Amino acid sequence: MFTSVKTAEKKTIALFALVAVVVLTGIGFGVSYAWRESRGPTAATAEDCVLAQELFDKAGTVPSGKEEAKAFEKEIRAMDYPQFVDQGIRTEVGKYVTWKVSKVTGEGTPPSREKFDEMVENAQGHCSDQQPLNIPAYDF
Known part of the structure; x- marks a missing residue:
């Protein structure tokens, strides 16, 4: 019992x-x-790396107005993101775009230098078998 x-x-x-x-x-x-x-990072296709470079370059020129910057981010995400095959490189591009837009809008948390460097390293790792990525600097 x-x-x-x-x-x-x-x-x-x-x-x-x-x-x-x-x-x-x-x-x-x-x-x-x-x-x-x-x-390590997943290997992205050559097309993904070309698209990623285009988006990094495009995100370097975020419009200076708050509403225009938000619309710019929406446009990039809607048009270009579905084209990515590799989600890893897409994630790194997304971080960069978000950080650049948040710098203009004042919304969100800016990256630390370490987080930015980690994103660059990951993005370049995804494309290490393809073309080297030239990621525009982020003004801290």
């Missing part, structure tokens, strides 16, 4: 469950990080 679980035993079970969840979560993040680091 079962007896009721005492309060001390309940606390022990809860503590064990919490530790198990924390450990498994840590292992999951570690494996995910190691996987990404070992695999």
Whole structure:
């Protein structure tokens, strides 16, 4: 016959469950990080790299008005994003466009120098087998 679980035993079970969840979560993040680091950026197609360069160049000339800048971003995302095959390079282009537009509009969080450098490295990694990307500088 079962007896009721005492309060001390309940606390022990809860503590064990919490530790198990924390450990498994840590292992999951570690494996995910190691996987990404070992695999590196995905290889983009030549067409993706050409399109990415065009968008980086285009985003370097964001209109100076707030509403025009928002419309500019919408236009880029609607017309050009569906053309990408590789989602990795698309993500890096999207970050750059968002940062350039947010600089004009004053909305959003600007990148740190480290985040910008990471985006450049990732974008160039996606196109390392194709053409080198020339990403316009970001004024911090």
